[in-house]
Amino acid sequence: MGPYRAMARIAWRNALAYRVPFLMSLSMMVFNLVAMFALWQALLGDGNSLAGFTWPQMKAYLLVSFFTNCLVSTFTDFAMASRIRSGAVAVDLVKPVDYQKSRLAEALGFALLEAAAAATVCAVVLVAFGGVPLPSPGRLALFVASLAAVVPLKFLIAYMCGLLCFWTQNYLGISLARGAVSGILSGATVPLAFFPAWLRQVAEVLPFQAVTNTPAMLFLGRNPGLPGALAVAVQLLWIVALWWLARRLWHVAVRRLTVHGG
Amino acid sequence: MHTLRVYRRSLGAHLRATLEYQADFWILVVAAVLTQGAGLLLIATIFARVPRIHGWGVWEVVLIFGMMVLAQGTSELLAEGTWGLAGLINRGELDRMLLRPYPCLLQVCSSRVGMNAFGNLTVGGGLLVSALAHLDVAWTPGRVALAAVLLPSALLIKVSLTVVANSTSFWLRGAINTFAGGLDQLGELTKYPLSIYSVGLQAVLATALPFAFIGFFPVSVFLQHGRLAWVGLLTPLVAAWCVFLAVTVFSRGLRRYESAGN
Amino acid sequence: MASTSALVEATGLVKEFRRPRKAPGLAGALKHLVTRRFDVHRAVAGIDLRIDEGESVAYVGPNGAGKSTTVKLLTGILVPTAGEVRVAGVVPHRDRVANARNVGVVFGQRTQLWWDLPVHETFELLRDMYRIPAADYRRSMDRLCEVLEIGPLLPVLARKLSLGQRMRADLAAALLHEPRIVYLDEPTIGLDVSVKDRVRAFLRQLVDDGTTVLLTTHDVGDIEEVCRRIVVVDEGRIRHDGPVGVLRDTLASNSTVRFQLAAPAPLHLIRERLPDAEVTTGASERDLVVRFDRTLRPAGAVAATVMGLVEVRDLRIDDEGVADLIRRLHDRDSPAALNGAG
Structure with missing residues (x-):
């Protein structure tokens, strides 16, 4: 078994150790889902539609958004930040494996657990609130592919935020700020269709929209055919670009650690 | 008087210590502003398309929202230490507080200052003022008196509920109290008009876990909004009940600690 | 009060x-x-x-x-x-x-x-x-x-x-x-x-x-x-x-002699000759520990007695202090640990 698969497995085993932050963020997202369901039902429940969303479509949007929120929500940056702050990261540096790939392996391992938890919640909500329009098999396949791309994408954003702990002790603030910014710009707080035009244009050129907006639009069939495939391609492009950017950031951070002694 | 002075001094000392790290302070202020900004964006985008939700207009909802943010900031300022209670019990550090001639609950509460407090107090206060300015409230002496009773009562409810939630740490062993975190998140539901929720959830948020008395009911009675506006008059009573509950649950827990060791 | x-x-x-x-x-x-x-x-x-x-x-x-x-x-x-x-x-x-x-x-x-x-x-x-x-x-x-x-x-x-x-x-x-x-x-x-x-x-x-x-x-x-x-x-x-x-003071009258022997210790023989001493083996059967009251017999007499029975390679004499008391206390198998100390 290669070192990265081993790390993904260790992440599973560590899941128990990280169950507290995981359950915290899960409960937060579940309560948020409850609030959003109630709020949008109040607005759309009697057959209205807003910005092109009917109530069944909004339900689907909220569930996809909840699902992407759950992926890579706790493990990566939380564990990284605590190791960087305690200085334990020095041990990671002397291991014969690539730091970034190792963290990705862990995030992937943990994402399986997060996906399972999120899927359970979604299933319960579907039973309680009734169905949502399901996409055709072809679009469903594209949706699943884009969902899979969300994991490395969210990982890279979280990873770069985690690296900021080389500069500041205050991870709480960074994590809250990241949550707020990516919540807004990904479409998780409100669908991008509700944004004023300028904010929408800003969001569309940033990587965050690929986290929630892209899979949600695919699920709802808002971009059939080629545009849908292109959206997934954009996700992949962002992964490559952010992967490279994260590497640059890592080198700068490590130089800082080794030169200034943390 | 002596008790209050020591409390203030303890908070002041922690404040001074944390303000030493200016960057951390600003990161948290920005994070709080961004987090609440995301919530406001949701409200703004919704009200850009619909004039009212269940009869509630935009500035009325902002007033509720502002009360919640202000209460959160107050709790972070005055009772942030309770979030460390589980850890204090878990590590046996409550012992030293029992050895000092000062109420243990107050020592716990003042053992930290939440740095988010400043961001949240500023945002919450700003929202409160601008909502009241837009709502064209007739400031009769009666109204002023009502506000003077409602505001501190509502804030006290939030602080007390935080203490109650965290006092469960005396029974739940563990270094972090996930239950309290979940309960706090549940309270976030009351940032929106209560009527959007199912009757059961409304009942819970109005009675067993009276989070609705932090924003929704006080605002209802102050604006004379809705059939149930009169319920808001109970806010001071609910506050008294919550304080009683906080003190009782905490001292019950403490008695358990004293006889059970750790 | x-x-x-x-x-x-x-x-x-x-x-x-x-x-x-x-x-x-x-x-x-x-x-x-x-x-x-x-x-x-x-x-x-x-x-x-x-x-x-x-x-x-x-x-x-x-x-x-x-x-x-x-x-x-x-x-x-x-x-x-x-x-x-x-x-x-x-x-x-x-x-x-x-x-x-x-x-x-x-x-x-x-x-x-x-x-x-x-x-x-x-x-x-x-x-x-x-x-x-x-x-x-x-x-x-x-x-x-x-x-x-x-x-x-x-x-x-x-x-x-x-x-x-x-x-x-x-x-x-x-x-x-x-x-x-x-x-x-x-x-x-x-x-x-x-x-x-x-x-x-x-x-x-x-x-x-x-x-x-x-x-x-x-x-x-x-x-x-x-x-x-x-x-x-x-x-x-x-x-x-x-x-x-x-x-x-009480403990100071207690002494211990630790022997390293060429062969396993004949415990019963030594106990017969030194009835008022505490005779045990140490880490191995060839390590002999004899604890005795110095006021009853000198260390030399103890050493001579043992040497008369078995070939001795090495020996060390320790006077006890409070440290030994604590050590013996921590060893719960010896109920007689505090004899004479009260």
Whole structure:
């Protein structure tokens, strides 16, 4: 078994150790889902539609958004930040494996657990609130592919935020700020269709929209055919670009650690 | 008087210590502003398309929202230490507080200052003022008196509920109290008009876990909004009940600690 | 108050802990919800202790003997299951505030400084909590800064202190309100030799100045240098109570000779020749340990007797001190450990 698969497995085993932050963020997202369901039902429940969303479509949007929120929500940056702050990261540096790939392996391992938890919640909500329009098999396949791309994408954003702990002790603030910014710009707080035009244009050129907006639009069939495939391609492009950017950031951070002694 | 002075001094000392790290302070202020900004964006985008939700207009909802943010900031300022209670019990550090001639609950509460407090107090206060300015409230002496009773009562409810939630740490062993975190998140539901929720959830948020008395009911009675506006008059009573509950649950827990060791 | 001079008076002190008896796993947890069975553990099983004003008492015993529980009962952190405690006439767990003014506590393993604050803020908060008058505070601080050399530590965050610095600051924090009795729970644990010496010298000075001290420790140096009285506790009961000096004198008459033999030791033969000595084997069958009373026979006679029976490769003579007493106490298989020491 290669070192990265081993790390993904260790992440599973560590899941128990990280169950507290995981359950915290899960409960937060579940309560948020409850609030959003109630709020949008109040607005759309009697057959209205807003910005092109009917109530069944909004339900689907909220569930996809909840699902992407759950992926890579706790493990990566939380564990990284605590190791960087305690200085334990020095041990990671002397291991014969690539730091970034190792963290990705862990995030992937943990994402399986997060996906399972999120899927359970979604299933319960579907039973309680009734169905949502399901996409055709072809679009469903594209949706699943884009969902899979969300994991490395969210990982890279979280990873770069985690690296900021080389500069500041205050991870709480960074994590809250990241949550707020990516919540807004990904479409998780409100669908991008509700944004004023300028904010929408800003969001569309940033990587965050690929986290929630892209899979949600695919699920709802808002971009059939080629545009849908292109959206997934954009996700992949962002992964490559952010992967490279994260590497640059890592080198700068490590130089800082080794030169200034943390 | 002596008790209050020591409390203030303890908070002041922690404040001074944390303000030493200016960057951390600003990161948290920005994070709080961004987090609440995301919530406001949701409200703004919704009200850009619909004039009212269940009869509630935009500035009325902002007033509720502002009360919640202000209460959160107050709790972070005055009772942030309770979030460390589980850890204090878990590590046996409550012992030293029992050895000092000062109420243990107050020592716990003042053992930290939440740095988010400043961001949240500023945002919450700003929202409160601008909502009241837009709502064209007739400031009769009666109204002023009502506000003077409602505001501190509502804030006290939030602080007390935080203490109650965290006092469960005396029974739940563990270094972090996930239950309290979940309960706090549940309270976030009351940032929106209560009527959007199912009757059961409304009942819970109005009675067993009276989070609705932090924003929704006080605002209802102050604006004379809705059939149930009169319920808001109970806010001071609910506050008294919550304080009683906080003190009782905490001292019950403490008695358990004293006889059970750790 | 039972007596005018007894500062600490504990009678029939008992503390039981109930531990839930749970089978492992979810099934066990569910079963426990229904049946609620508990194991009762007696951490303190009937202790009578009287400490007079100005005494310095070492409270020793193996891990789990009930030392810390006793200290927690005496300080009012725990409520006793049975028995009575009075410290300076106050029942600690009932009148915590009054008790807090009379006592100071130092836990070697835990700090009582505010972790996130500079040290001087801790002192100022304590001053406010204990309502120490300004003049007294200044006098107290001046003295503590001088003897503990904590002046340079005052602006430092508590969590940034080294262990030795932290302990000095902790001592100062516990003594700021000039308590009548100070409880010290392993105050020198983990400290390096030079810091240990400073802490001990400081504690000795404290005792000489008339402060009553109760010290729990595993470190013999602490006992011999600071305390005049030793109380030994095991399995929740007091096993020995007397002056440290007498204990040392009694033990000093005990000697041990350790032999390294060429062949396995013929234990029964040696025991026959040395009926009043304690004859055991050490790490291997070829290591022989003979413990005897030096006043009854000299070490040379013991050595000669053994050499007459078996070929001896090497031997070493040890006189016992308090260290051996503690070591033997910790070895629970030897019930006769304290013979002659009472």
